[in-house]
Amino acid sequence: MGRINATELSWSVKGHRLLDNIEMAAQDGKVVGLLGPNGSGKSTLLRLLAGLRRPDTGAVEYDDTSLRDLSRRVLARRLAVVEQDVTAHNHVSVRQVVELGRTPFRGRFDALTERDQQIIDAALDRVGMTDRQRQSWHTLSGGEKQRAQLARALAQEPREILLDEPTNHLDIRYQLELLDLLGSLEVTCVVALHDLNLAARYCHHVVVLDRGQVVAAGTPETVLTTGLIKSVYGVEVLVDREPTTGILRITYLAATAPRTADATAVTG
Numbered sequence: 001m002g003r004i005n006a007t008e009l010s011w012s013v014k015g016h017r018l019l020d021n022i023e024m025a026a027q028d029g030k031v032v033g034l035l036g037p038n039g040s041g042k043s044t045l046l047r048l049l050a051g052l053r054r055p056d057t058g059a060v061e062y063d064d065t066s067l068r069d070l071s072r073r074v075l076a077r078r079l080a081v082v083e084q085d086v087t088a089h090n091h092v093s094v095r096q097v098v099e100l101g102r103t104p105f106r107g108r109f110d111a112l113t114e115r116d117q118q119i120i121d122a123a124l125d126r127v128g129m130t131d132r133q134r135q136s137w138h139t140l141s142g143g144e145k146q147r148a149q150l151a152r153a154l155a156q157e158p159r160e161i162l163l164d165e166p167t168n169h170l171d172i173r174y175q176l177e178l179l180d181l182l183g184s185l186e187v188t189c190v191v192a193l194h195d196l197n198l199a200a201r202y203c204h205h206v207v208v209l210d211r212g213q214v215v216a217a218g219t220p221e222t223v224l225t226t227g228l229i230k231s232v233y234g235v236e237v238l239v240d241r242e243p244t245t246g247i248l249r250i251t252y253l254a255a256t257a258p259r260t261a262d263a264t265a266v267t268g
């Protein structure tokens, strides 16, 4: 388990500031939800956290080491990334995709060890893809691809995982299973989510982005208020607790256009 810390992160493209002075932290073993409307900067922030983009200003640290001081190989031994659209694998089997998770630990010409095979078996099992491991990647459904990508990430035995909307193709059962699984791993997770109820239920901490800025951060209870959701998403909601379980519940009532220009900053 590792700690991720981002301070004063900014990133611009062609003069447009897509991320502005982002501060966020993910503590050891916690699940941190990145929330915000379409285009608010969640994927961009995940790419900066993954070292796939260099910030214009600010820094990302894993534990106390700056991302700039971590080589790609060293980073790949601790950090797994599950991106939104993965179409790169074609004429390969599911198992071969999951095997890629072991790449950072192997020499270029080394065969997979017995231990590698056991880790791959366990990863396939955890996402319920053992039966499909010989199936060709390009024949998988969207949800099966997402589960196989998660298995690849688990095969890395990472300390941290970054996930970009990992539930968007999953049926409700696999949505719950995936988030249960993330919560049960001894891994620090930063996960971009659209479903506020899933975030409320599974995230220890949420960070809300709007137009490239953090407008709220804290526990789901403190952040996911009717006022915040209305100002950021332009949606009237009812926030209460489901009576039998006590789980925080957000009921969407109506879209109210337009969105408030600037959401009130909340931190805690």
Ligand SMILES: Nc1ncnc2c1ncn2[C@@H]1O[C@H](COP(=O)(O)OP(=O)(O)OP(=O)(O)O)[C@@H](O)[C@H]1O
Binding pocket: 013, 018, 036, 037, 038, 039, 040, 041, 042, 043, 044, 045
């Ligand atoms: N390389 C780029 N060049 C120009 N614009 C970009 C680039 N990358 C991202 N953007 C823009 O930055 C904004 C943030 O995009 P990003 O994908 O991070 O949002 P998001 O919060 O993940 O959105 P969604 O919920 O729709 O997935 C968008 O308006 C997007 O069009």
